[in-house]
Amino acid sequence: MPQPKVKRPEPIVLMSLTDRLQGYSKDSWMRESRRHFSSALFLRRIRGRRRGRVTRETAHRRQLDHILAMEACVHSSYLLIGYAVELALKAGLTAVYTGCSRRLFRIDMQGRYRHDLVRMADDIDFPMSADQRRQLKYLGRVIVADGRYPPYANTAAEDIVRYNSRAVEFWSDENFRENVKLYRAISRHVFRIDGDERNPSSSYGRRIDADGYVAFRIGGNLRTRITVKYSTKQRQARRNNRRALRRLLRHDLLVTQYWDQAFHRRVKY
DSSP states (O other): OOOOOOOOOOOOOBOOTTOOSGGGOHHHHHHHHHHHHHHHHHHHHHHHHHHHHOOTTSOHHHHHHHHHHHHHHHHHHHHHHHHHHHHHHHHHHHHHTTTSBHHHHHHHIIIIITTOHHHHHHHTTOOOOHHHHHHHHHHHHIIIIITTSOOOOSSHHHHHHHHHHHHHHHHOHHHHHHHHHHHHHHHHHHHHTTTOTTSOEEEEEEEETTTEEEEEEEETTEEEEEEEEOOHHHHHTTOOSHHHHHHHTTTOHHHHHHTTTSEEEEOOO
């Protein structure tokens, strides 16, 4: 009988600041982010031109064509500005995961973060005001539902209220300008991560046995972090705890000095 194939575990490949593969570098995420941002601005300008063409003398059918085109531009521009913000935040997260496995990064993008913009902003230490936190929460809703699907309602009256509420939000030039400001503030923060000579960073990822690793980073406008995936040998020997890890890293002066103030995370991948 043929032997069943044994699925081999995915080899551990650690992320680094010099990573140039598209999915793991800050620059690649920011390029995608800027494309969405430029598209959002372009559509908003198109809406403005269309609005200028609608006059009392315009034929009714032509007016309707302009209004439908403007509605499409407004709706799509809001969704795209949400995508742009999300990708900029995820660009910052590539630095947070320096020294961690690529597999962990992929899994966390799809599970831990998904479209939770507030959580992403918190994890890249973006200094938010209460209003900006509310903006990010709403843009997350736009990405997940409001920008993609019709609103859900239980009654005709509720349906009208929700539709009109979304229209007011999307058509407001002031709201759109605030989202543009938020995007630019996040982009500046992400640019300063590991790119600020006044706050240099130090980071590394080190393997532990065959299937474990520890990642350490400090500076670069991010909080100090220690991320560990304990190896099978460590778990079997019951050395999968902070005390044993600190003893293992006792010769690393930076880790020893900043151990107590670092953000610690234990992972499975």
